Amino acid sequence: MPEGHTVHRLADAFEQGFGGRRVRVSSPQGRFAAEAERLDGQVLVEAEAVGKHLLLGFAPSADTALTDPAVSFVHVHLGLYGSWTFAGDAGFASAPAIGAPRRRVGEVEGDLDVEQDWRRLVPRATVRVRIAGPDGLADLTGPTACELYDATQREALLTRLGPDPLRRDADPSRFVQKVRRSRSGIGVLLMNQDVIAGAGNIYRAEALFRARLDPFVPGEHLTASLVEGIWEDLSALMDYGARTGRIVTTEPEHRDIEARIVERSRGTRQNGDDDPAVVPREKSFYVYHRQTLPCRLCATTVRSAELAGRTVFWCPRCQSVRSRRAVWSREHPAAAWALPGEGLGSGTAGD
Template identity: 45%
Template sequence: MPEGHTLHRLAKLHRRRYAGSTVRVSSPQGRFATSAVDGRLFERAEAHGKHLFHVYGPDATVHVHLGLYGTFTESPHPVTQPVGQVRMRLVGPTHWTDLRGPTRCEVLTDVEVAALRARLGPDPLRRDAKPDLAWARIARSRQSIAVLLMDQTVLAGVGNVYRAEVLFRHGVHPLVPGNQLDRALWDDLWFDLTVLMRAGVKVGRIDTVRPEDLPEVTGRPPRQDRHGGEVYVYRRTGQPCLVCGTPVAAASLAGRNLYWCPTCQPA
């Protein structure tokens, strides 16, 4: 599932291509009612966590959650015939966008958008984020920090990669209960997430390895993985830790895989 930086990157792209323009919105697949937004002014695009919002004005916002299989494809004019199951097609002055396979694609009223966002935790990529709200939930929870970081009602936008990597970078074992976390450490985790995720928005991939541990410095081979990016522990089960050489450990928690270094992140 795409992590928050991907949705913010899409919002930035769609603002640049469509904001301030009248657009045509259709559903070649026929599974999305477009009459409320077709032919209207595209005001702006924004993201909150893993949710994307196309705002068309009072009481008309298209909400998209990509889920596991949703994808956007972006193309310049001329517009061609749909290929495959296109849930939503957005056509602007110079470009067009197709959306396939999302978990959610729906038109919401302002009240419904506000209610949805009220259920989400603070997003490290939003300027209006309030990390104290996340800390309040974490500090009183007996759940592990690994579970809490992935709970979108606690913190919005963090997925499995950022979770594994930010915990490694700060030497935190993933099973430490939230109520045993120090406030200063939480502040460091939040700040690091904002830095890492902003970099992800900029370059379009997740890189978490510090300069001194990069392949060109250490002489190790670059990472070969379809997810791209240089990481410390994510999907590196059994491989040597880039810092201490200990084999990276893995386990399953709440249906998702955990990755950590037993030496750098002691229990």
Template identity: 45%
Template sequence: MPEGHTIHRLAAEHQRVFGGRSVAAASPQGRFAEGARVLDGRVLEHADAHGKHLLLGFEDERVLHVHLGIYGKYQFGPVPAPEPVGLVRLRLEGPDGYADLRGPNACELLEPGEVKRLRDRLGPDPLRADGDPDVAWRRISRTRTPIAVLLMDQSVVAGPGNIYRAEVLYRQGIDPRLPGLRLAPEQWRAIWDDLVLLMAEGVRVGRIDTVRPEHTPEAMGRPPRVDDHGGEVYVYRRAGQPCLVCGTEVRTVEVAGRNLFWCPTCQPPAV
């Protein structure tokens, strides 16, 4: 599933291609035909993201809500747009380009009150100016749930996924199994600040890179990482390989249905 930086990039791309312009909307697949008829000919006034949710605001105050889920994908291209290929849920087309949406978990029109309810059930987003780490801390500091699970809970923190949670905990030297109520306030603030830094870089470059300059392939004289997810990382999907810093074998375990990765030396259990 795309992590939050990808959705913020999609919001920026929609704003660049369609912002302030009237768009043609269609649902070649037919599953969003009624919604496309409502949007057809309307002006995209703003494009926003909150965590993994894309929110496109049109002139009549209705908002197109898209959640890509596991299989959803966007394709942007120049005009004239080619004939749709495959199951295109929604095509938006403007004077400067088009966007095809396939396979989303959600593609729906929301009234303003529904948008508020959606936002209210999401935690703060490290990429948003209104993201408040204290809101998340109030929940984290009261629960025995492991911090690794909390960081994947979108009602606690919106946006991070499996890669960011593994990498930020490694970078801060925190045992992912540590209960939230045993996390120190300064540790939480360091996690949050690091997420802000890492995810903003993800928006800028379009991939997740988490290693510090001294641990890049060039600095260490090692081969670049080869992985479908791209990016240089410390522990994510590196189970059985040596830690880039200490050489200890990176471990993995399934937690809440997802694979968790960590270094037992660099992230020792709290005493």
């Protein structure tokens, strides 16, 4: 499932490819046909990401205010199997595909030159929504949710979700308060989108390692400063992810230590994996998918367990904090973190 930074990149791709343009909207699959007919010929006035949710605002004209009742919002949650794929003129969108399975539009068209002949591309029967503008198109397949919202429903979604570290209007105090009032483990809370929107399984594992925090410690046992530190670290990590399409949490001096990862059958794929200039995935994480391998910092075997419906990964030695009364010090030799810098390498198109 795409993490929040990916959905923000998706919103940027829509702004770049369709923002302020009148578009054609269709539903080749038929499951969004009535809604598509209503939106067809309108202008995309906004593409907005909040956590793992994408909201595309459509209006009769480009100067329609977002508060106008005439504005409708397509709400999309990709889930595990959803994806948007793009095709168009050179420079049309910032990514050819976002989500799973990351197959580009037209890959089944044989020798067709997608960039030159994108207008001739016939949508697959599984395409829920096709949006086509003057410079390109985008196809949606396999989403968990694809529905039409009005302004009230959009506002209700924004109110329900926790603060998103990538949004300018985010209020980190909401995150801090919800964590410190909960008896649930911090590893559970970081996966709860009503507590913090956009963090997924990779960010959960890596942020907790960087904080030296045991995933099972109850939120109510944590100090405000510690929870604020998690927010600040996630904000920096996710901002890097939004800019590059890659999750990289390791510091440069740690990347060549035990540079291994326990791959699944499909592998932990990231944007730009084929680019030798970026940090390879086996060097990108401290604990995520490194179960049974030595910790990069202390050589203790990294562990894994089921938590909140997903597998959590942690180092039992480095992450030993279980309460605010436990001994914890930022002077731990491996506890001083620099933020990911531009030297990490930039991603290429595709997420």
